[in-house]
């Protein structure tokens with residue numbers, strides 16, 4: 001699933017392609033991609049709107065449109081947003097196309113159909129309950145420590161809880177915990193001040209690096225121009241089951257933690 005670095009990269013790619021462009025038409029080969037309002041209403045309401053800005057909040061993309069409405073998108077497991085010419089032959093699994101006034105279209109391609117679009121007046125309806133942005137100034141080592149101490153759960157699921165911290169998912173949580181040398185099942189309340197500080201620095205570091213490397217193409221993720229990212233080539237534990245730890249050469253382990261594949265080094269990250 002695309003996480004903060006992937007969605008941020010997509011945002012950066014969409015800004016030059018979309019801002020200032022007028023939406024001429026919405027075509028919905030699979031109307032279920034529209035969550036709000038009805039697909040017919042969506043088609044009607046979006047026509048003629050100019051894209052005034054593109055933002056990210058957690059793993060959501062937000063398109064500020066002229067007029068009162070805002071378009072919010074979530075890519076979930078397999079969603080991709082690709083900017084392609086009108087006359088390009090459609091890709092398999094294209095669920096929606098927003099045709100723009102420069103002969104290109106924003107194509108929402110989504111093999112598993114879990115992604116969604118919301119066209120709303122008040123963005124809070126969709127993203128109002130998200131947790132803190134980990135790269136925001138308001139987030140710091142002390143804030144993280146308070147969040148960790150106010151819960152008594154394994155640390156990895158807390159990092160992935162979008163209502164607590166928005167944007168971190170499976171891959172970057174594993175990477176941050178490895179860098180901070182913390183076992184993913186450690187209880188949050190038992191983490192020492194030094195560990196909380198290391199974890200804060202590791203979170204910022206892996207996210208910033210992920211953005212600099214244009215995201216991780218371990219699954220279907222692509223940038224809006226169809227190029228892959230290359231952050232996964234630098235992963236130290238995520239998706240490296242059985243391979244040697246770069247720090248100590250112990251084979252990387254994979255366990256299921258609350259149903260999610262979790263990679264760690266059993267020697268560098270002791271329970």
Ligand SMILES: [Zn+2]
Pocket residue numbers: 245246247248249250265266267268269
């Ligand atoms: Zn190791």
